[in-house]
Amino acid sequence: MPELPEVETTRRGLAPHLQGRLIQAVTLRRPDLRWPIPAEVARDLPGQRITGVRRRAKYLLMDVESGDSALLHLGMSGSLRVLPADTAVRAHDHVDIALAAKGRGAGQVLRFNDPRRFGSLLWQPAGQTHELLQGLGPEPLSDDFDGDYLFELSRGRKAPVKTFLMDQAVVVGVGNIYAAESLYRAGISPLRAAGRVSRERYLALADAVKDILGHAIARGGTTLRDFISPDGAPGYFEQELSAYGRGGEPCPRCGRPMKQANIGQRATVWCGHCQK
Template sequence: MPELPEVEVSRQGISPHLENQHLVEVIARQRQLRWWVPDEVLAQTNQPILSVTRRAKYLLIQLPQGDIILHLGMSGHLKVIPATMPFGKHDHIDLVLSSGMVLRLNDTRRFGAVLWQQKGELHPLLASLGPEPLSDNFNLAHLTAAFAKRGSAAKLVLMDNHVVVGVGNIYANEALFKAGILPSKPAKTVTAEQLENLLPVIKNTLAAAIKQGGTTLKDFSQADGRPGYFAQQLLVYGRGGQPCINCGAALQEIRLGQRSTVFCDGCQR
């Protein structure tokens, strides 16, 4: 599944093609994605596109009357192509632009979403989200309070979107390794020193991934078709059984919250 850096890279890739354009119409060849594409989305015709923003893993295409919300799900990806390009089997949604281009959503598994948020309202999916990890609202006081009374695994708390958005499985593995924290360690037992180390590690890891174009996953490519390059720098994710780059011991792999979790039991405490 694309994580926050991949979604942000998608936003950066499509924004220049959408902003200052008009949305001519929305074509839905398949409306049954994770949720049914609402009528309000299809009603948006000849509307100026004000901006393209991101909240957590959701892209928001801002129009005068509200926002079209896009979520890539597990296998979705976006591309900006000429409107004359024939559509493929899994090309479900087209946002037709006044430039003669379309923003096309391809989603093999149909776990993505195209939703509507009326101006002045907040969609329920966005209402209870935690702070953005690269914002000032995600700070040491917030992180300390989130970990203080929780007995669940540190990694699961870090991946809780009510605590902080967008720290998915890949980047939780990486950040905890860099901060020397055992993923399975009860959150309330993580020390103040460890949390102080963890905060900048999370921010730096995500920022580096965005800068390098997102992590290459089989279902993700940038809007212009180029893959992300951060996978070349992954230290633990996907490396179970391989040597730790710090101590040389074999990296351990377990499942936490039904997700693969890789760590070094010598370097992480």
Template structure:
């Protein structure tokens, strides 16, 4: 499933082809993805795309009348190219521009979404309760440590909860905990403030590095230009069960935690 770095890479890829362009029409081929596609998105016809932004794993195509919100789900991807480009199976939505280009949304499993937020609307219900963005100044040591107090869930489940911080998906939670030398099964409320300071820094570092490498391609994700994400070449623990730890050579362990596959070094991480 695309995580925050992959969604940010997608945003960066489509932004140059969209900002400043006028929406000619929106073609909805599939009226229901994860949820029904709102017909309110058609109100953007004739309006200029002012910006393309991201909140957590949601992309916002912003105009003066509101925002088309896109979520890639598990297998979705976006491409900007000529409106004459032949359709592929699972091409569900086109945002056609007056310059002859279009933004096309493809999603094989239809777990992605197209939503709407009018310019005068309250924040969408799926957005309103989200925690801070990890790569901003709002995500601090004090924030993470304070939210962790008294919590008995594992620290891995805690940092993956979007109410506390958005976008720390499974791959990057495993990697940040490895770098911080924190065992993923440790109770969130039992981690010291000093260790949360280290973890906060590594969450930022891992996510920024993944964005710089074009995200992580394990199966479905590719960048807007079709190339894979290369951060998978830098993974320390994720997907390496039984292989030697890059620091101490102890075999990496794996276990399901919160229904997600978890990888860690039993020697380095305590």
């Protein structure tokens, strides 16, 4: 489900609810997610105040006073909601982080639901960077990411440019939806070898990535099946998708039918006329 805009939407939805709140208890109903949930999560979180919610790539970091962080990844089907503490538990509600009541109001719970269990809840000790966060590429919305960077890094690479763009060691946060959209916007065929894309066209691609991700965040992300923000709202970017999910439909630009094929095991849609 979630690429950078959906994770950032989740972060923005969570932050105001979690900032400064006291964690009362942690309930693990199903500790076997992508990886087992480390013992520290249930042992060290209760009694601590949340100091912030950050995002790096598609990971969320919930920081607490001790300097430790809970590291969350939503995988393909994960979602985080802030709910009244007495909300009935549903299928695939794997983890609850109970928040102490503010004043005399009722308490709330941060609930992690993930049908496919590709998501994860891990632990990053104070002062350390989790192994999974090492070796990641730059944030696409930062100044470290631009067309020159893509051009230099791609020299000699034979993998398709779409595969290159989705490689989290190249740039983080771009998944299957936004890779297709960005390449469509930039007029680059997803099949083209990464090393065979010019500097000029990488400038257009980097601009497209930034623009599309920024716009998707402003729309609250893309809801295809099940993405939902912490407040329960869907994202509204789906209606603005030009390529993803439109195989066989007319190209919005030239009207010719959009092509579809698997590239790097992922369904890919593009226009054979507008993208070279």
